[in-house]
Amino acid sequence: MEYSGLQRPRATLACNLDTNLLRAAHPLLTAGQVEALEWSFDALFSFPEIPDWFTALIQAYSEEGRLVGHGVFFSLFSGRWSAEQQQWLDRLKALSEVYRFDHVTEHFGFMTGADFHKGAPLGIPFTPQTLQLGRDRLQRISAAAGCPVGLENLAFAYTLDEVKRHGDFLEQLLEPINGFIILDLHNLYCQLHNFRQSAEELLRLMPLHRVREIHLSGGSWEPAAGQRNRQIRRDTHDGTVPQAVFDLLEKALPKCPNLKYVVLEQLGGALETPEQQRAFQADFRTMHGILKRQNHSGKTSAPANDFQPPAFTPSATPRSDEALHQQQQALSEILENAASLRDARTQLSASPLAETAWNVENWEDDMLETARRIAQKWKGGWG
Numbered sequence: 001m002e003y004s005g006l007q008r009p010r011a012t013l014a015c016n017l018d019t020n021l022l023r024a025a026h027p028l029l030t031a032g033q034v035e036a037l038e039w040s041f042d043a044l045f046s047f048p049e050i051p052d053w054f055t056a057l058i059q060a061y062s063e064e065g066r067l068v069g070h071g072v073f074f075s076l077f078s079g080r081w082s083a084e085q086q087q088w089l090d091r092l093k094a095l096s097e098v099y100r101f102d103h104v105t106e107h108f109g110f111m112t113g114a115d116f117h118k119g120a121p122l123g124i125p126f127t128p129q130t131l132q133l134g135r136d137r138l139q140r141i142s143a144a145a146g147c148p149v150g151l152e153n154l155a156f157a158y159t160l161d162e163v164k165r166h167g168d169f170l171e172q173l174l175e176p177i178n179g180f181i182i183l184d185l186h187n188l189y190c191q192l193h194n195f196r197q198s199a200e201e202l203l204r205l206m207p208l209h210r211v212r213e214i215h216l217s218g219g220s221w222e223p224a225a226g227q228r229n230r231q232i233r234r235d236t237h238d239g240t241v242p243q244a245v246f247d248l249l250e251k252a253l254p255k256c257p258n259l260k261y262v263v264l265e266q267l268g269g270a271l272e273t274p275e276q277q278r279a280f281q282a283d284f285r286t287m288h289g290i291l292k293r294q295n296h297s298g299k300t301s302a303p304a305n306d307f308q309p310p311a312f313t314p315s316a317t318p319r320s321d322e323a324l325h326q327q328q329q330a331l332s333e334i335l336e337n338a339a340s341l342r343d344a345r346t347q348l349s350a351s352p353l354a355e356t357a358w359n360v361e362n363w364e365d366d367m368l369e370t371a372r373r374i375a376q377k378w379k380g381g382w383g
Helices: 019-028 052-063 082-099 126-145 160-179 185-194 199-206 243-255 274-296 322-337 341-349 367-376
Strands: 008-013 038-040 067-070 102-106 149-152 178-184 211-216 219-225 231-235 261-264
Touching: 008 019, 008 274, 019 367, 038 052, 038 261, 052 067, 052 211, 052 261, 082 126, 102 126, 102 367, 126 149, 149 160, 149 211, 160 178, 178 185, 178 274, 185 211, 185 231, 185 243, 211 243, 219 274, 243 274, 243 341, 261 274, 322 341, 341 367
Parallel strands: 008 038, 008 261, 038 067, 067 102, 102 149, 149 178, 178 211, 211 261
Antiparallel strands: 219 231
16 A cells, blocks of 8 residues: 555545445456445445355455445434334444554434334424433543544535535534544535535534544536526435536635545445446545645645544433433424325425424425435335
8 A cells, every 4th residue: 555654545445245335346446446445334234144255355455444334224312212222323333443444434414214224315494402412422422432432524505505505514523532534525515506505614614623534526416496407416426427526626725724534425325237347446546546646735834733532421310301312203204205295395384394494495496306305215124
């Protein structure tokens, strides 16, 4: 591997047990260009057996201190604590005793779906109650993992106000555990397009001193709900990285003093052909080249914050919020079953979310329709 020390962020690959993804990654791995691996460890919880060769790959990066864990299914902000969440923590604790994770991360938000472990992650209202709920859950992840813990910024929002407040809420959530942020730049690209904001403004609103990891990916476009000639950008991970996202990386790198990993992500279902695999490899090499140029610019230095959590013991009883749970159940039911945007509006106005901190009365049509489509696509789960 070319990388040594902490001169620049590590060029990292999101690598899971997926034939197409591993076939695309193989030339990069054998050439020693992949300086770290990000592993979505909970995607393997349902596998009865993991191949020895995949375990050996993960172990090799673990032994070098170059393995980071990325969770998908915990559903951090589910209002009611579930047995599945405790099982998730127990499995994470067991894995952390086998592998050396340099850090572990999860997604912001809660999962749609009746059991909140299916569907897609969506946001929650930014209130003192949800803040305390999130802090409680983060403490439990930190105690299970025994390493730094972070959260990924969401791509989706219902309103511009939600976008603008997201960074400050993340800062408040993470401060008690000295946590960090995955700054997903394609998620940021979705927001700057969908809400007509500048990259500079959205970066300014993020606590960039808490960024330890950056994600790069591609996505897709879909027609807006009610505006002709307007498209909504979706974080679907099924395309190559847009040049605009690479441009965002160039802008963000000098602003993130504690950055350690830059990760390329893509779903294996979008890597079926040799052409798609070569494009993925080209994206990785472009990312790698940007990081090398950053190193040669002389603007890099060792991170000042290693994001090690303080010593603490979580309370015996996980925090829950029954009112939030009922609202989430109602929202999932509406999004997953509403026949149209108008139907979703009608149901929301008569639901427990009406005239609450969810602010459903001011949700933008385009974004509500996008949420409806996301929920109905993924309500049966991801696999």
